[in-house]
Amino acid sequence: MSIVESAGQVLREGAFGHATGLACRECGHEIPLGPNYACPECFGPLEIAYDFPAITREEIEAGPANIWRYKALLPVPSDIEQSPNMEPGYTRLLKAHNLGRELGIDNLWVKDDSTNPTNSFKDRVVACALSAATEFHSKVFACPSTGNLANAVAAAGARAGIKTVVFIPANLETPKKVNSAIFTDSLIAVNGNYDDVNKLASEIAGEEDGWAFVNVNVRPYYAEGSKTLGYEIAEQLGWRLPDQIVIPVASGSQLTKVHKAFQELIKLGLVEEKPYRVFGAQATGCSPVSVAYKAGVDAIRPVKPDTIAKSLAIGNPADGIYVLDICRETGGAVEDITDDEVRAGIVLLARTEGIFTETAGGTTVGVLKKLVETGQLDTSLETVVINTGHGLKTLDAVTELVGAAATIDPSYDAFRASGLV
Amino acid sequence: MSIVESAGQVLREGAFGHATGLACRECGHEIPLGPNYACPECFGPLEIAYDFPAITREEIEAGPANIWRYKALLPVPSDIEQSPNMEPGYTRLLKAHNLGRELGIDNLWVKDDSTNPTNSFKDRVVACALSAATEFHSKVFACPSTGNLANAVAAAGARAGIKTVVFIPANLETPKKVNSAIFTDSLIAVNGNYDDVNKLASEIAGEEDGWAFVNVNVRPYYAEGSKTLGYEIAEQLGWRLPDQIVIPVASGSQLTKVHKAFQELIKLGLVEEKPYRVFGAQATGCSPVSVAYKAGVDAIRPVKPDTIAKSLAIGNPADGIYVLDICRETGGAVEDITDDEVRAGIVLLARTEGIFTETAGGTTVGVLKKLVETGQLDTSLETVVINTGHGLKTLDAVTELVGAAATIDPSYDAFRASGLV
Numbered sequence: 030m031s032i033v034e035s036a037g038q039v040l041r042e043g044a045f046g047h048a049t050g051l052a053c054r055e056c057g058h059e060i061p062l063g064p065n066y067a068c069p070e071c072f073g074p075l076e077i078a079y080d081f082p083a084i085t086r087e088e089i090e091a092g093p094a095n096i097w098r099y100k101a102l103l104p105v106p107s108d109i110e111q112s113p114n115m116e117p118g119y120t121r122l123l124k125a126h127n128l129g130r131e132l133g134i135d136n137l138w139v140k141d142d143s144t145n146p147t148n149s150f151k152d153r154v155v156a157c158a159l160s161a162a163t164e165f166h167s168k169v170f171a172c173p174s175t176g177n178l179a180n181a182v183a184a185a186g187a188r189a190g191i192k193t194v195v196f197i198p199a200n201l202e203t204p205k206k207v208n209s210a211i212f213t214d215s216l217i218a219v220n221g222n223y224d225d226v227n228k229l230a231s232e233i234a235g236e237e238d239g240w241a242f243v244n245v246n247v248r249p250y251y252a253e254g255s256k257t258l259g260y261e262i263a264e265q266l267g268w269r270l271p272d273q274i275v276i277p278v279a280s281g282s283q284l285t286k287v288h289k290a291f292q293e294l295i296k297l298g299l300v301e302e303k304p305y306r307v308f309g310a311q312a313t314g315c316s317p318v319s320v321a322y323k324a325g326v327d328a329i330r331p332v333k334p335d336t337i338a339k340s341l342a343i344g345n346p347a348d349g350i351y352v353l354d355i356c357r358e359t360g361g362a363v364e365d366i367t368d369d370e371v372r373a374g375i376v377l378l379a380r381t382e383g384i385f386t387e388t389a390g391g392t393t394v395g396v397l398k399k400l401v402e403t404g405q406l407d408t409s410l411e412t413v414v415i416n417t418g419h420g421l422k423t424l425d426a427v428t429e430l431v432g433a434a435a436t437i438d439p440s441y442d443a444f445r446a447s448g449l450v
Numbered sequence: 451m452s453i454v455e456s457a458g459q460v461l462r463e464g465a466f467g468h469a470t471g472l473a474c475r476e477c478g479h480e481i482p483l484g485p486n487y488a489c490p491e492c493f494g495p496l497e498i499a500y501d502f503p504a505i506t507r508e509e510i511e512a513g514p515a516n517i518w519r520y521k522a523l524l525p526v527p528s529d530i531e532q533s534p535n536m537e538p539g540y541t542r543l544l545k546a547h548n549l550g551r552e553l554g555i556d557n558l559w560v561k562d563d564s565t566n567p568t569n570s571f572k573d574r575v576v577a578c579a580l581s582a583a584t585e586f587h588s589k590v591f592a593c594p595s596t597g598n599l600a601n602a603v604a605a606a607g608a609r610a611g612i613k614t615v616v617f618i619p620a621n622l623e624t625p626k627k628v629n630s631a632i633f634t635d636s637l638i639a640v641n642g643n644y645d646d647v648n649k650l651a652s653e654i655a656g657e658e659d660g661w662a663f664v665n666v667n668v669r670p671y672y673a674e675g676s677k678t679l680g681y682e683i684a685e686q687l688g689w690r691l692p693d694q695i696v697i698p699v700a701s702g703s704q705l706t707k708v709h710k711a712f713q714e715l716i717k718l719g720l721v722e723e724k725p726y727r728v729f730g731a732q733a734t735g736c737s738p739v740s741v742a743y744k745a746g747v748d749a750i751r752p753v754k755p756d757t758i759a760k761s762l763a764i765g766n767p768a769d770g771i772y773v774l775d776i777c778r779e780t781g782g783a784v785e786d787i788t789d790d791e792v793r794a795g796i797v798l799l800a801r802t803e804g805i806f807t808e809t810a811g812g813t814t815v816g817v818l819k820k821l822v823e824t825g826q827l828d829t830s831l832e833t834v835v836i837n838t839g840h841g842l843k844t845l846d847a848v849t850e851l852v853g854a855a856a857t858i859d860p861s862y863d864a865f866r867a868s869g870l871v
Contacts, residue, residue: 094515094540113547115804119515121537121567127611144565146542146804148842184804190548194870199857204845210852211800211841215870218854225860232862379632383536383567383605420632421569421842424625431631433639436620439646441653449615449636 041106044164047082048104051075051249054351062104064165064241066248074347075249077104086268086299089260094119096153096257102293103257104250105160114159115185117145117152118257122265122413127381128394132401136411138271140262141384148419149340149387150283151181154254155243159185161250162241169194169240173230175223176205177340177418182243183212194240196226208422223342255283259290262413263300270294270305272410275400277393277417278309278318278363279341281348287415288355307355308406309363310396312336312388316365318349322356323363329353337368337426338388340418362405370395375420375427385420393417462527465585468503469525472496472670475772483525485586485662487669495768496670498525507689507720510681515540517574517678523714524678525671526581534609535580536602538566538573539678543686543834548802549815553822557832559692561683562805569840570761570808571704572602575675576664580606582671583662590615590661594651596644597626598761598839603664604633615661617647629843644763676704680711683834684721691715691726693831696821698814698838699730699739699784700762702769708836709776728776729827730784731817733757733809737786739770743777744784750774758789758847759809761839783826791816796841796848806841814838 040062050059055073066075084101092098096118097110121141129137142150155178162170170186171194172178179195186193195209199218210216219226234245241247263270270291276284288307294300311319314336317329329349334342346352356363366374371388374395378384386394397414400406420427437443461483471480476494487496505522513519517539518531542562550558563571576599583591591607592615593599600616607614616630620639631637640647655663662668684691691712697705709728715721732740735757738750750770755763767773777784787795792809795816799805807815818835821827841848858864 095542113545116542116544121516123537123609124534126534127609141567144567146562146565147806148569148840184800184806186804187801188544188548188804197854199854203849206854207845207849207852208806208842210854211797211806211848212804214801214855216854217865217868217870218857219860220857221860229860229862229865233865236862376632379605380608380635383607383609383633385568385605385629385632419569419842421629421840424628427632428624428628431628433618433620433627433631433637434635436639436641439640439642439650441650441657444638444650444654447638449638 040164043106045104046106047079047101048077049080050078052078064161064246066246077249077253081293081297084297084299089264096156096254099257099260102260103157103253105157106164109160112160112163113188113190114156115146115152115188117156119261120144122262123382125382128378131377131381132398134401134408134412138413139378139382139384140258140413140415142258142415142417143384143386143390143419147177147180147184148422149177149181150255150258150417151177152185153257154251155181155185157254158241158243158247158251159189161247162191163189165241165247167239167241168192170243171195171230171240172243173223173226175201175339176422178244179209183209183216187212196230198223198226252282252286255286256290256293258283258415259287260294263291263294268300270300270303271413273306273308273361273406273412275308275310275393275397275412275414277341277389277415278311278352279343279346281318281346281352283417284309285348285351285355305359306361307359308361308396308400309352309356310393311363311365312338312341312371312392313365313367314338315342315344317344318346318352319363319365321349322353327353336371337423338371338392340387340389341392362400364396364399364405366392366395366399370399372426372430374398376430378416379420384416386416387418387420387423388426389418390416391426461585464527466525467527468500468522469498470501471499473499485582485667487667498670498674502714502718505718505720510685517577517675520678520681523681524578525674526578527585530581533581533584534611535577536567536573536606536609538577540682541565543683544803546803549799552798552802553819555822555829555833559834560799560803560805561679561834561836563679563836563838564805564807564811564840568598568601568605569843570598570602571676571679571838572598573606574678575672576602576606578675579662579664579668579672580610582668583612584610586662586668588660588662589613591664592616592651592661593664594644594647596622596760597843599665600630604630604637608633617651619644619647673703673707676707677711677714679704679836680708681715684712684715689721691721691724692834694727694729694782694827694833696729696731696814696818696833696835698762698810698836699732699773700764700767702730702739702767702773704838705730706769706772706776726780727782728780729782729817729821730773730777731814732784732786733759733762733792733813734786734788735759736763736765738765739767739773740784740786742770743774748774757792758844759792759813761808761810762813783821785817785820785826787813787816787820791820793847793851795819797851799837800841805837807837808839808841808844809847810839811837812847
């Protein structure tokens with residue numbers, strides 16, 4: 030078996046499947062596979078380049094009920110299922126009859142990623158980052174985070190038996206700390222806000238050997254995990270692309286990767302080529318991409334976030350300019366809503382479809398509603414909306430909105446007298 | 451199309467699939483399918499009777515990635531997927547390398563039901579109850595509950611578009627109220643404890659027409675949903691029964707239904723007949739079945755529960771005597787552990803396999819450990835342990851046990867000085 034040497038490391042043959050190198054999204058410069066994320070020529074973001082094999086729908090359908098059914102299209106080895114991992118993905122795509130009726134959309138689906146192992150789409154990207162960290166012989170699996178990512182990294186690392194170190198702002202609420210600390214003995218609280226924590230992580234990634242920060246130095250591998258959302262939606266629709274899709278925008282990575290997934294499926298002949306519109310959703314309190322979209326400009330002006338949708342609160346989104354490109358080219362849009370509309374979106378999805386989403390999902394559903402009301406979305410076209418995380422993680426957002434309808438004494442007479450039925 | 455009349459109601463043909471009637475578990479008396487749960491002859495519990503068709507592994511494998519792949523073996527119509535429902539089940543069966551190594555078990559699996567739509571196995575049973583409620587033309591879908599069941603009923607009812615009424619003790623903590631109230635505008639707080647709430651529910655079920663209380667008058671249909679846990683385990687093992695299985699015991703229904711599922715698979719020729727041992731897990735603060743098992747008696751003496759494992763805290767378990775029979779006949783056991791051992795079980799599962807379980811799962815994992823330590827479990831045999839729910843619902847249980855390892859200033863020097871790496 031031949032061995033590939035890359036970035037000073039000896040890599041297993043096939044360690045990254047059909048990936049052939051890292052290509053700069055800006056200048057196209059290619060370098061060998063390694064724990065790198067910025068182009069050495071122009072500092073643009075690096076993405077995985079592939080030489081995909083021919084693959085059939087049947088081969089994919091014969092795979093496991095998780096993201097590894099698409100392993101041939103990811104930077105992972107062909108024996109990935111043998112390594113202990115969280116086995117995320119292949120989550121429900123639910124026909125949203127009630128929500129569709131409520132909003133006046135004829136044919137609406139919810140892709141519900143809140144049922145992933147740690148209850149957000151982050152399990153998908155972290156699973157791909159873990160594979161890369163393993164192949165690079167990393168000794169520490171790490172991230173800066175305030176929530177979903179911390180949960181996913183700490184859990185995946187525990188199961189894989191690799192040391193995890195998770196950095197969080199020290200003032201995080203206790204429940205959020207517990208939800209990561211349950212998995213790791215190295216939760217590190219940092220005196221500062223998320224930006225401070227993030228900066229510290231980049232510093233450590235630069236100084237220490239053998240640290241794989243999922244969203245820093247193994248980011249190109251990590252980001253590919255979001256493609257599986259796109260693959261699943263197409264497969265679950267019966268190997269067909271939707272006409273319209275609404276996706277939340279934090280860094281913007283997920284939206285660009287779902288679009289990339291659709292393009293790959295077309296190129297591989299797995300779905301028929303057709304036009305589709307991509308819409309981005311932000312909360313007004315952190316809406317740099319939406320602001321740029323509406324202003325008709327190409328540059329994103331960074332903002333200081335102030336919204337309850339904390340998992341979307343990235344003031345300087347790395348992939349924001351690509352989101353603008355995609356939404357404009359496909360005939361979609363980027364829209365934003367207030368925090369009250371975010372809360373209303375959470376309740377609306379729960380009451381119509383029985384899905385309890387976090388503030389990010391409330392944002393996406395609320396934006397879907399606004400897109401209809403403003404005529405930006407065609408209600409006669411098949412539409413998918415993505416729910417990325419679970420409401421149990423952002424309970425406070427709705428605590429004031431819902432509660433008991435009545436309090437009664439424990440007797441049938443009291444029940445009848447309450448006039449509830 | 452012929453029509454079946456039952457219990458004064460006109461039912462669709464095939465409304466309950468291959469179910470043929472309700473049979474008393476005690477005296478064998480059979481009555482037609484209807485919203486009944488007690489034998490009119492002896493007041494024993496009624497169970498669904500079937501006339502199963504021949505069915506192949508391939509037919510099941512071609513079904514959806516949820517419990518409806520087993521619809522031919524459930525009391526539901528053949529078009530069940532067409533009705534809006536939560537699409538629960540087909541959850542992960544994870545090889546537990548780390549936990550197995552920690553406990554000295556050679557071949558251990560975790561069946562993780564915490565990734566169901568509302569994060570517990572209750573979505574399975576509620577989906578079957580909802581189908582029955584629909585076929586009986588019920589106008590209200592209801593339950594008494596303190597937690598998981600309330601979430602599942604309120605969510606499933608919202609999605610199905612049927613009115614839900616959920617009864618809870620008035621002193622329930624706010625997060626637990628929110629987790630149900632998010633789905634329904636008829637959460638009713640009752641001044642009293644769970645027993646009072648439960649008694650009120652039975653009274654309403656007896657007095658009101660058209661109310662389907664999932665765990666009261668449609669209980670025989672509801673309970674069948676737990677069989678899918680057994681079917682999935684066998685299918686996910688490659689159509690093979692495990693040698694040993696450890697299951698939490700609240701009412702005892704789940705344990706009896708997993709055993710029933712294994713027996714059905716043998717009779718249908720879908721798995722090879724083989725001996726297997728069934729173990730029941732309780733918390734010492736509510737361990738009436740374990741106490742009876744250890745005393746070698748057949749009668750269960752009801753207790754007043756006092757344990758943090760609230761979802762297992764049923765002091766007078768309806769199926770306790772059947773649990774005793776099954777565990778004794780199969781060569782298993784029933785064991786119980788303290789609340790501190792429950793908490794330790796939660797942390798152990800999280801740290802080894804990246805699964806955050808609620809107190810019920812902590813109980814099951816802790817009992818698994820105790821069964822090994824006391825020599826009751828054969829560590830050389832293939833063993834499955836069931837995780838029934840999610841730790842986000844019982845966060846308080848571990849808040850004192852886990853937390854940040856250190857608090858540092860946001861600089862690389864501070865990080866180095868912390869001595870953490």
